[in-house]
Amino acid sequence: MLRRRTSVPEAELELFELEMLGGGTERRYRRARPEVDALPWGTIDVSHHAAQDQLDARGHWTLAAFQEQRTGAVCAETVRALLACRAPLDLVAVASRFPLDEVVHVELCARVAEELGGGTPIKYDPRRLAPAPDRDDPPLLQAAELIVAAYCVGEAFSVPVLRNTWHAARHPLLHAVLGIIVRDEAAHGAFGWTFLDWAGDSLAAYRTRLATIARAAIEEFTQNHHAIAKQADSTVGRDLGWMEPTPYLALGRRAMAEHVVRPLQQRGIDPYAAGIAEAARDLA
Numbered sequence: 226m227l228r229r230r231t232s233v234p235e236a237e238l239e240l241f242e243l244e245m246l247g248g249g250t251e252r253r254y255r256r257a258r259p260e261v262d263a264l265p266w267g268t269i270d271v272s273h274h275a276a277q278d279q280l281d282a283r284g285h286w287t288l289a290a291f292q293e294q295r296t297g298a299v300c301a302e303t304v305r306a307l308l309a310c311r312a313p314l315d316l317v318a319v320a321s322r323f324p325l326d327e328v329v330h331v332e333l334c335a336r337v338a339e340e341l342g343g344g345t346p347i348k349y350d351p352r353r354l355a356p357a358p359d360r361d362d363p364p365l366l367q368a369a370e371l372i373v374a375a376y377c378v379g380e381a382f383s384v385p386v387l388r389n390t391w392h393a394a395r396h397p398l399l400h401a402v403l404g405i406i407v408r409d410e411a412a413h414g415a416f417g418w419t420f421l422d423w424a425g426d427s428l429a430a431y432r433t434r435l436a437t438i439a440r441a442a443i444e445e446f447t448q449n450h451h452a453i454a455k456q457a458d459s460t461v462g463r464d465l466g467w468m469e470p471t472p473y474l475a476l477g478r479r480a481m482a483e484h485v486v487r488p489l490q491q492r493g494i495d496p497y498a499a500g501i502a503e504a505a506r507d508l509a
């Protein structure tokens with residue numbers, strides 16, 4: 226069963242900081258994803274925004290970079306599990322692109338935070354960046370647990386939210402950054418369903434367990450919604466690249482129901498079946 230993150234002593238946490246090696250290594254990376262450097266960097270002027278809004282924006286984009294880093298770790302773990310269970314090569318090949326996509330998203334979000342005045346401090350436990358499946362479980366189940374949590378819930382939920390944010394973003398740099406992320410995430414959002422449809426009845430014995438994993442992931446992705454509901458709407462998000470509370474929560478509810486819960490239920494995995502909520506709480 227996927228291990229959830231547990232709290233660790235403050236002294237064992239590390240600061241989320243990033244660097245580039247440069248030279249030939251960076252050139253190879255740039256050749257693989259030339260669209261990153263081609264963006265209109267250096268064009269955001271936040272001086273007309275209130276100091277608190279600037280700080281909120283730096284915090285928002287730093288957190289986005291960290292979440293992309295976490296997702297990249299899950300995507301890499303997923304590739305290992307897919308190889309272990311001898312998933313079809315083309316399915317593994319498609320999934321192999323995702324860790325690079327997420328690294329690109331980390332760089333994009335971190336560079337936006339820099340443009341806005343610099344990243345804000347995030348402490349994290351590097352030993353638990355990604356959830357780890359039990360290595361004694363069948364490899365197919367390990368892959369399924371990772372994919373249900375990260376792709377069928379996480380990526381499928383975030384695609385419509387990101388697409389809406391991209392459409393609303395008015396600044397050319399933020400619009401272009403979100404455009405790259407949305408393009409990549411569309412493929413990530415579809416991947417989980419392709420995997421489940423391939424695995425089919427091989428996962429029949431594990432559907433309750435996968436429903437529990439899905440429910441725990443849904444709770445994790447929506448746990449900040451109560452706090453968001455107490456925030457006031459403004460136009461700052463549209464200027465600086467995120468959705469305001471009211472439209473975010475409305476779209477988030479719809480995205481979860483239509484893009485996550487319904488397609489899971491259609492595949493026999495019901496995160497809202499009797500007893501699943503209790504089982505998901507026990508996982509946390």
Ligand SMILES: [Fe+2]
Pocket residue numbers: 293296326327330406410
């Ligand atoms: Fe991403």
Ligand SMILES: [Fe+2]
Pocket residue numbers: 296327380409410413
């Ligand atoms: Fe992704």
